[in-house]
Amino acid sequence: MNEEAVSAAIDAALAGHTTINLEIYYWWCTALMIAIHAGFLAYEMGASRSKNALASGVKNILAFAFMIPTFFAFGWWIYLAGYNWPFGADGIDLMAWDFEGGAGGVPWSDAMGPNLQDQATGVFWAAFTLFACTTASIYSGAVIERIKLSAFIITAVFLGSVVWILGASWGWHPTGWMVVEWGFRDVAAAGVVHTIAGFFALGILIPLGPRIGKYNADGSANDLRGHNMPLTITGLMLIILGFFGFLGACLIYDPVGQWVNIYGIPSNLSSFVFNTLMGMAGGIIGAYFLTRDPFWMMSGALGGIFSVASGLDLFYPPLAFLLGFIGGMLIPVAARFIEKLGIDDAVGAVAVHGVCGVWGVLAVGIFCAGYPGVGDNPAISFIGQAKGAAVMAALGFVPALILGYLLRILGLLRVRNEVEILGLDPAEIPSQGYPEFAVWEEAADPVQVSRGRGRDSGRGEPPRRDREPQRREPRRELPPQRNRPADGDLPPPRTRPVDGDLPPRRPRPGNDDLPPQLPPRRPS
């Protein structure tokens, strides 16, 4: 065999390995991303009160399940075809989709199914599908305990398979119009995933309204604590694990040449992992510094990662730590501000994802301005990043607000007050999360929730009264309180169920029913 033949054989073998390694890489990134959903599942169930724990879980599981077929149906096509929409050659053109480029994403195309000739589309589609599922899960936590399951499915599909992926096509695509026009840079999706999902949640929360008992008559807010903080914190740690798969899938794998990021700019995993860990550590410490609360500390870990995500391959690691530190401190401040506006974000999703996502996009504009783009694309600039952050926030917020009000007008957005007070689990879920412990309806009484379990967390000016929940029960209809302590801040005494409510006692066996006793041991 001559030298050329040997060289050709080596090249062919290498190409085969490259393709297979690419598949393997994205396969495991996708698998790791499922940990995000395990984490969100635990997180949201723990953050719910026990009467709503399973309903929150069902919501999360179904979001995952609906996202996959709908992203197959139209999400992937939107990404491939929508990078220039709605801008045509002569201005706004609603038909400015790239139908030719999107042909590979049509659900019945050759690429969208088993095909030995195509070893890339499936794994890329899978990674993007899990990104879409992540956006839906981000939004999911904000609306727990009062949104209708069907409304959640509709809004989650709209976010994950339409809105988010359109934003990705604009700003997370080598030829997206924001990249080409503004030099927008968001390498690990702080803007296109987290900002969009966080502001989408905000857009739904406004028409959805707060949970019953969240706000008192004087406008002060109560802290409706979840029933299982350890589960919540463990879930947050699982989300962080899954994000290593997420961030890894933001790179284009090439085991032979140079790895590149989504924009085609050389990059590598080493730079990603430096800044991911440093940003995460900064976020935890920043939130700890401000709150000392483990819930916010773990949220700060996520916020720290998102704070550095846009420039994950560019920052000096100690700078990433500082950016994460600022992000971790921003979260509780932003969450408190949102609460004072009368918006009940049950898990702080708007603060963690929306605010830290914006901060991450802007941080690249501040600290990486001037870094060149690919080809004729503009370099990174603060103005370009600021405009990009504004577009992402608006893209999440405005469609969500419209859809939310539409569903509300149709009466499809929120469960009835009676169901919310009783709890979604006893009303809608055929199984019980904690069958050994009865969920008493009295425990869900808004007055008891407000005065007994709640803690006035309002500091400074009370939230605006014009955002008070519209669906709240009028106070005159509330049952009279018995045995109320003189001091309203004290929790009311536990109501003991009357004997009639107790389960029947087990009959004690009589002597005749006892099993026969063993004979006494004989002394040896």
Add this chain to the structure above:
Amino acid sequence: MNSSPVETMEGAGAFFTFAHQPGTVQGIFWVMCGVLAFVVVSSIIHEIRVGAKVARRRDRR
């Protein structure tokens, strides 16, 4: 055509071949979309019924 391993299409059984015809593939796709829509609508109806039931029970009390 949404191919399955394309090399194996030759000599495949009649049902397999039918199931992978372009029209059939599109039909299956729309059936999937129909199932998704049906489940969402049934969920809406279920929630309305559950809400009404809980409200009635509360009114009786």
